[in-house]
Amino acid sequence: MFKDNLISLRKMNHLSQEQLAEQLGISRQTLSKYETGESVPDIEKCKVIADYFEVSLDDLVNYSDKEDGFGVPPKGKHIFGIVKMGDKGQIVIPAKARKIFHLEPGDNLVVLGDEAQGLAIIKEKGFLSMMEAVRSAK
Numbered sequence: 574m575f576k577d578n579l580i581s582l583r584k585m586n587h588l589s590q591e592q593l594a595e596q597l598g599i600s601r602q603t604l605s606k607y608e609t610g611e612s613v614p615d616i617e618k619c620k621v622i623a624d625y626f627e628v629s630l631d632d633l634v635n636y637s638d639k640e641d642g643f644g645v646p647p648k649g650k651h652i653f654g655i656v657k658m659g660d661k662g663q664i665v666i667p668a669k670a671r672k673i674f675h676l677e678p679g680d681n682l683v684v685l686g687d688e689a690q691g692l693a694i695i696k697e698k699g700f701l702s703m704m705e706a707v708r709s710a711k
Contacts, residue, residue, distance in 0.1 A: 575619075575634050576610045581644045582626045582633075583608075597621060623648075666694075 583593050594604040597618070606612040614622065623633040628645050636645045646652060653667040666676060674696070676682075681697035695703075 574637055575613060576608050578633055578636055578645050579622065580608050581638075582628065585644055586626070596625060 583590070586593075588596075590604050590608070591601045594601040597604070598621075599618070603612070607614055619633060620630055623630040626633070626645070627647050628636075629648050632645050632648075638644060651670065651673065653670045656664045656667065658664050670676070676696070683695050683697055683700045685693045685695065687693075
């Protein structure tokens with residue numbers, strides 16, 4: 574997966590092997606070996622690569638686009654898949670999203686909307702903390 578993710582990220586950023594190798598401080602041949610799977614960088618170099626592309630180290634090494642067909646997401650960004658809205662407007666938040674955001678049954682969620690950008694869902698506690706910070710800043 575690492576080699577596929579590295580190739581995908583390089584191409585998404587419109588970089589040649591030569592350009593990326595220069596940015597990472599390695600030779601084009603070394604980068605080529607990473608992309609063919611002939612060799613794998615050490616953990617420190619993996620961190621440099623992940624930071625360069627602004628992705629998590631875990632996603633750089635383990636992400637598979639087989640589930641959703643999308644490339645490696647930017648650090649802290651997620652695509653959880655598609656949910657279907659029920660007759661009364663209810664949706665089921667995917668298990669992975671519930672786990673990452675520590676959502677538990679009974680949690681209060683605030684639904685925000687922007688007609689140009691869509692909907693956002695945030696935990697009530699986080700929203701109230703954010704609103705308090707805004708009030709305090711005034």
